Amino acid sequence: MGVEGLNKAQLKAIIAKAETFFDENGQLINRPELDGYTVMNLFFEPSTRTRTTFEVAEKRLGANVLNIDIERSSTKKGESLRDTLWNLQAMTADIFVVRHSASGAAHFMATEVTPDIAIINGGDGWHAHPTQGMLDMLTIHREAPRPFEELSIAIVGDIKHSRVARSDISALQTLGVTDIRVCAAYFIAERY
Incomplete structure (x- = not known):
């Protein structure tokens, strides 16, 4: 759920992959790599830049994007994070992008969902981004x-x-x- 688990070759491979999203003039290009996938953005703390850039990137990659309004979700009525995840997982999400104020929240979420759902850490507490x-x-x-x-x-x-x-x-x-x-x-x- 952070870069600390990656080795040098993996980090360089991510950078090399990211480079493929630029054309010869350095402009970003759209590529349908997430066509057919559903991404749910779960931002449990305020964010403008991170949430918006994730949404733009997800759409550029062809994903179906859902921004879950946590302020109006059942978590405000006391629903646990685990129950929220299980309910959202049942709605056939493929990827959760998570921003949370608690350090380790993304790791916790990864242990609670089925293995076929990817969790992307969009920042958790003081731990990592x-x-x-x-x-x-x-x-x-x-x-x-x-x-x-x-x-x-x-x-x-x-x-x-x-x-x-x-x-x-x-x-x-x-x-x-x-x-x-x-x-x-x-x-x-x-x-x-």
Whole structure:
């Protein structure tokens, strides 16, 4: 449910696959790789960018997309996360994209659904945001003048609470970056 379980070859394969979604001019192209699949976006915490970019990507890939309105779901009446998943699973979803405030929520959900349903972690608590981490790796790959192993990377911001930073650091280390520097935003604000 995060990038920390992937090896270098797997991370590079994901980056290489992502590259195939760009044409020779660097423009995104639509490919019907999810044609016939139903994706349910389950965002248990507010999100604009992540939820919207998932929906756009899912539609570009040809999926049937359902955005579940958690604020108006039975979870507000006390239905457990497990029961919510079982009910939604019965509606023939193939993929759940999950964003949750609890660390480990995506892993829990993966243990509760049948093996034929994929769970994609769209961010869980302070734990991880593997999809954003992989997007960051794709951006570095496309923009950096050298291979990962030759890069020095700085991550600046609210690192303590950043699930993205955790995913980035894990992926960067796996990809061979040995010079990763982390700087909390308050340190910079105090000096400048």
